[in-house]
Amino acid sequence: MVGSWVSLLPFLIVIPVSIITKQVQPGLFVALILGCYLKTPDLLGGIKTMLHYLEANIVKSSNIRIIFFLYTFAGIISMIKLAGGIKGFVHLVSKKVKTKRSAMILTWVSTMVTFSDPDFRIVTIAPIMKALRERLKMSSQKVGFVIEVTSNPVVGLVPLATAFVGYMVSVIDMSLKQNGIHERAYNVYIKSIPFNFFSFVIIILGLFYTFFKRDDKETAADQDQAAAPSKAVPKKRALAPNLQPASADVEFSTVEALNAYNAQKTKSTTQNVDEPSPNAKQGEEGLASCYRAYEEDAPIRPWNLIIPLGVMLVLTLFLSWWDGHFKATSFFDAFLRSDALGVMLEALFITFILSMVLFLFQRIPIDKLVTHFIKGGNELMSVIVLLALIWAVSAVADDLGFSNYVTAHVKGWIPHFFIAPVLFLLGALISYFIGSSWGTWGLLMPLGISLAHQTGANIFLIIGAVFASGTFGAFASPLSDNTVTLCTILDLPVISYARTKLVPALTAAGISTVLFAMASFFIK
Numbered sequence: 001m002v003g004s005w006v007s008l009l010p011f012l013i014v015i016p017v018s019i020i021t022k023q024v025q026p027g028l029f030v031a032l033i034l035g036c037y038l039k040t041p042d043l044l045g046g047i048k049t050m051l052h053y054l055e056a057n058i059v060k061s062s063n064i065r066i067i068f069f070l071y072t073f074a075g076i077i078s079m080i081k082l083a084g085g086i087k088g089f090v091h092l093v094s095k096k097v098k099t100k101r102s103a104m105i106l107t108w109v110s111t112m113v114t115f116s117d118p119d120f121r122i123v124t125i126a127p128i129m130k131a132l133r134e135r136l137k138m139s140s141q142k143v144g145f146v147i148e149v150t151s152n153p154v155v156g157l158v159p160l161a162t163a164f165v166g167y168m169v170s171v172i173d174m175s176l177k178q179n180g181i182h183e184r185a186y187n188v189y190i191k192s193i194p195f196n197f198f199s200f201v202i203i204i205l206g207l208f209y210t211f212f213k214r215d216d217k218e219t220a221a222d223q224d225q226a227a228a229p230s231k232a233v234p235k236k237r238a239l240a241p242n243l244q245p246a247s248a249d250v251e252f253s254t255v256e257a258l259n260a261y262n263a264q265k266t267k268s269t270t271q272n273v274d275e276p277s278p279n280a281k282q283g284e285e286g287l288a289s290c291y292r293a294y295e296e297d298a299p300i301r302p303w304n305l306i307i308p309l310g311v312m313l314v315l316t317l318f319l320s321w322w323d324g325h326f327k328a329t330s331f332f333d334a335f336l337r338s339d340a341l342g343v344m345l346e347a348l349f350i351t352f353i354l355s356m357v358l359f360l361f362q363r364i365p366i367d368k369l370v371t372h373f374i375k376g377g378n379e380l381m382s383v384i385v386l387l388a389l390i391w392a393v394s395a396v397a398d399d400l401g402f403s404n405y406v407t408a409h410v411k412g413w414i415p416h417f418f419i420a421p422v423l424f425l426l427g428a429l430i431s432y433f434i435g436s437s438w439g440t441w442g443l444l445m446p447l448g449i450s451l452a453h454q455t456g457a458n459i460f461l462i463i464g465a466v467f468a469s470g471t472f473g474a475f476a477s478p479l480s481d482n483t484v485t486l487c488t489i490l491d492l493p494v495i496s497y498a499r500t501k502l503v504p505a506l507t508a509a510g511i512s513t514v515l516f517a518m519a520s521f522f523i524k
Contacts, residue, residue, distance in 0.1 A: 007400035010035040010393055014443060015430060022479055024439030025382070028389035035396035050392070057391035062173060062341065067384050069166045069345050071377035076308060076352055077120055078376020079369055083359045084298040085305030089113070090128050092302045103132050104146060104210050111150045113309060116162050118151035118474070118482050124305075126489040133490070141500045142209070144486050148501065149206030151482060152437060152474040153199040156467060159190055159340075160316050166341055167387070171441050172463060174391060175449040178398045181459075186340035188463065195464025195519065197512040198424075199471050205504050301362075308355045315347035383438065390442035397446070416457035417520035421513050423448050424465040428509055431473020435480040440470035458523045465516055476505035 010031040018027030036053065037046035057063060080086060093110070097103045107125060114121035129143045155164050172192075173185035321331070324338035359369055423444065431440040444466045452462040474480050478498035487494045 005405065006038055007397060007402040007405050009038065010397045010400070011402070011443070011447065014393065018439065018443075019430070019433045022434060024434055024436050024443070025386055025389060028386070028393050028442075032389060032393050032396065035393060035400060038400060039396060049396075053392040053396050054388055057395055058388050060391075062170065063387070063391055065341055065345055066166045066170045066387060069341070069348060070380050070383060072345075072348050072352055073117070074380045075373035075377040076348070076355060077117070078372040078379070079355060079359060080305050080308060081376075082298060082368060082372040083304040083362065083364055084301040085303070085308070086124050087298045088300045088302030089124065089305045090131075091300050093128055097132055097136075100136050100138055101211075103129065103136055103138065107143075107146050108150055108207075108210070111154055113306070115155055115158050116309065116312075117164075118155050119485060121151045121155070122147060122482055122486050123489070126486055130490055140490055140492055141497060144490055144492055144497055145501050145504070146206060146210050147486060148475055148482065149202060149209075152471055153202050153206075156437070156471050157193055157196060157199050159193065160313075160320065160344065165189075165344065167383075167438060168441065168467065169341055170387070171390070171445040172449075174394055175446045178394065178402075178446055179450055179453045181449070181453060186338075188460065192460040192463035192467065195461045195516075196468045196471070197464065197515045197519075198428075198468035198508055201511045201515075202471075202475065202505065202508040205508055209504060299362075304359070304362075307358065308351055311354055312347055312351040315350055316344055319343045319347055386438060386442065394446050402446070402450070416452075416455045417517065419448075419451050419455060419457045420461050420465040420516040420520045423451070423462060424469045424513060424516050425509075427466055427469025428472040431470045432477045433473075433479070435473060435477040435483075437470035437474035440473060441466055444469065457520065461516070461519055461523055468512055468516075472505065472509055476502055 013034055014024075014027040014031040016027075017030050018024045021027065032050055032053070033046065036049040040046050040049040058067070093106060097106055107129065110125050110128075111121070114124045126144075126147055129138075129147065132138065133140060133143055155162050156168075159165060169185045169189050172189050176183055176185060176188065320338045320340065320343045321334045322338075323343050324334035325331075328334035328337050356369060360366060427440050427444050430443065431437060434440065445463070448462045448466045449459060451457065452459040474482060476498070477483065478494050483498060484494060486492070487497055
């Protein structure tokens, strides 16, 4: 179809609606309806067209594999919780830490075990640090900052065995096909990793803040706060810091996080003043009260976490080499020539079968395993809906002539060295207001690759800028589900905590913008 300005409307409307609603799905849904009615402008025809785009894109082989991967991955994590893997890991490492420095080292080193998903990492490591916080007199804000620095920014850089890889490859593949670029999406993703400047810069700043920046003021404030419960108001228990009445000003990006917040608030406000404060608990008692970390009555079996994740990682590496070595010229070339998503899905299903056998051997009832698998998978249904909408909106926009319009009107008048820094700043702004890295990537990747393709800008640099922009919002935004989850576990006020990490986040964003501008001049 010949492109016109009308083809821009779905993308133009999705951003303001997403910012207003603070959810990406409503913006995408409105954009999809608009695009379908532009294509088929009659009452029933628009609805039929919308259903056609949803059905046609969901059942595509590459897309349905993404859905299988995400659902199965989340289901396995839920089974690990039931089997006591996370609880065992929490108890195992919390007893080994004796100093602040060793606690911070643990936070960084634990990334090697919990890198598969930011939310999984947070609900695993945050309870440990919560138990150690009071005993070692550490700053709550610093603990939260270090956990988040080693979550989204790190996971986005790991090219295998994570919940992010499948999605990132999917949005790249979709955008490449829209522009007629015949490249393997996974190879393109690998080559874009060095250009995710924000992740690298914030990790370096995180190391500086962790081991070199003094935080005496914050530590003193935490110590004063720890002593405060002894001066409780008569006949009423003081609310935890993150449950103050100012919560009316706090927005939540997921229903799950909001429900958890309200449940904790209700529980806290109904306790009597004579009861010990949950925030003052330490050791195993403190761990047992942590939100979403593990089942309260789960056994303590750390190997139920270590074995499944180890098997999945080893299988992914081996199967990646095996799948690609027949057509590769070297050992490392085999990994680039493999079907990355297919290999990870195979490794995941083998891990699922072996984990099920392992847990059944431990006499865990199969009905509980199945229930928790489905429960875990359902936690990612909002992400699956997001994906389905992104695929459909991108398809209808392409059929309206989006790529052709960009080709005709953008090429020649936008200097290629402006695209990466501007796209990063735009994406950072969007991701901050919607609190979603995945949503930002889905919104901007088609536009970014179209601009790169038509202006001659380096496509790997542009993809890196898009991924970096989404990572900024996931890290810095108070609406991020990772931030809300972390604050719920550590008893931190969401808005106040988000302000403390905004300075390093903006510093990293400023440095990243300069790097994108410099790279645009020298790399084409």
